[in-house]
Amino acid sequence: MGALTKRIEHWIRPSVRTLRAYHVADAGNMIKLDAMENPNIWPGELEQAWLQALGAVQINRYPDARAQELKDALRTYMDIPASLDIMLGNGSDELIQLLQLAVGGPGRKVLAPTPSFVMYEMIAAAVGMEFVAVSLRDSFDLDAHAMCVAIEEHQPALVFIAWPNNPTGNLFDTQALEAVIEASPGLVVIDEAYQPFSKKTWMSRLDQYDNLLVMRTLSKMGMAGLRLGVLAGKRAWLQEFEKIRLPYNINSLTQTGAAFVLEHQGLIGGQIEQICVERQRVIEALQAIAGVKVYPSHTNFILFRVENADTVFMRLKQSGILVKNLNGVSAALDSCLRVTIGLCKENDAFLSALVQAA
Ligand code: PMP
Numbered sequence: 001m002g003a004l005t006k007r008i009e010h011w012i013r014p015s016v017r018t019l020r021a022y023h024v025a026d027a028g029n030m031i032k033l034d035a036m037e038n039p040n041i042w043p044g045e046l047e048q049a050w051l052q053a054l055g056a057v058q059i060n061r062y063p064d065a066r067a068q069e070l071k072d073a074l075r076t077y078m079d080i081p082a083s084l085d086i087m088l089g090n091g092s093d094e095l096i097q098l099l100q101l102a103v104g105g106p107g108r109k110v111l112a113p114t115p116s117f118v119m120y121e122m123i124a125a126a127v128g129m130e131f132v133a134v135s136l137r138d139s140f141d142l143d144a145h146a147m148c149v150a151i152e153e154h155q156p157a158l159v160f161i162a163w164p165n166n167p168t169g170n171l172f173d174t175q176a177l178e179a180v181i182e183a184s185p186g187l188v189v190i191d192e193a194y195q196p197f198s199k200k201t202w203m204s205r206l207d208q209y210d211n212l213l214v215m216r217t218l219s220k221m222g223m224a225g226l227r228l229g230v231l232a233g234k235r236a237w238l239q240e241f242e243k244i245r246l247p248y249n250i251n252s253l254t255q256t257g258a259a260f261v262l263e264h265q266g267l268i269g270g271q272i273e274q275i276c277v278e279r280q281r282v283i284e285a286l287q288a289i290a291g292v293k294v295y296p297s298h299t300n301f302i303l304f305r306v307e308n309a310d311t312v313f314m315r316l317k318q319s320g321i322l323v324k325n326l327n328g329v330s331a332a333l334d335s336c337l338r339v340t341i342g343l344c345k346e347n348d349a350f351l352s353a354l355v356q357a358a
Helices: 003-011 044-055 068-077 092-103 119-127 144-154 174-183 203-208 219-226 235-242 252-262 265-287 309-318 344-357
Strands: 085-089 109-114 130-135 158-162 187-191 212-217 229-233 301-305 336-340
Touching (some): 044 252, 068 252, 085 092, 130 144, 158 174, 203 212, 219 265, 265 301, 265 344
Parallel strands (some): 158 187
Antiparallel strands (some): 212 229
16 A cells, blocks of 8 residues: 555545545536526526626625625525524535534434435535434335434434425425424424425424524526525524634625526526426426336426436437436435426427437
8 A cells, every 4th residue: 555545544534535526427518407407598688787797896805704785685585584594605515514514523413314415414424423314205205204213213413304305306295394393303404405496485484493494595596606505594593503604605706696696586487487387398298208207396307217227328328418317326216317407409309319218
């Protein structure tokens, strides 16, 4: 073993060494339907106005550490009650990390249903927390009984619930979630990354529970490149988290750029509606393909099962279409693929390639 390898093995924590970095596929020139992005761009004159607003940003200065203007715009846009505080992250990924850093420590655990968003588990490993996974039912519904038993046994500091769930696309039953919140001794984070497409939220119920937080992101509604995650909750909790948030985590271009976009609600709303219409069309088309099983979706993506996901994935790639291959991720996702809703013509290209590939 070389001296460098020895040094690395000595100093890098074993829990980090055994991790595999989050894999982001290189889409090259392919039609990119793997990452739940909004495929639409803006009309030219709006883009010009946006660029002008960005041009006025003084990048020699640090950003507004409190990002007050952006928070005000988000409060209005997301209907965040005045009684609650808002904390921002460099994407909701950063908020997931920050929450775990705040509650982590020897013996502390994070719990989430599985399959769900992989970062809950990856970040737990990175910050040295034990991760407890509770299987969803075969239908991908939340198993409220199994969740409550596991919560009782493990006393998790944090429970993450993606609502709607990624990668399954469904919304868990509200009563099952109420049972989980009531059974949890620690915090429950409802991750509403796909709320623009489900239109359902727990935001208005935050006041009701002492241990509830709601997380959102601008990524899926068309601003993935800006990296902005939003956490809403009771002031007493958020004041604690603020102590470990890096002071300038939201850069000036994001603050100005996102606030500008939020002023154009009509445009975002129109794009979301169009994605929802396309979602229904793609679901129906998938249902008509022999050998394809489609799962219901309240998101901007669709989970479907084919006979041989690896082969279909490769064939789609050869046709210039990149989806997400979930085969092998967990037994529950055997032979599953996930496709993000793209532009009408992109969805058509995907569907006709799939007819050939499946
Ligand atoms: N939560 C869920 C459920 C997600 O699917 C994702 C992205 N795939 C995120 C959070 C992270 O989003 P971002 O960091 O872009 O805000």
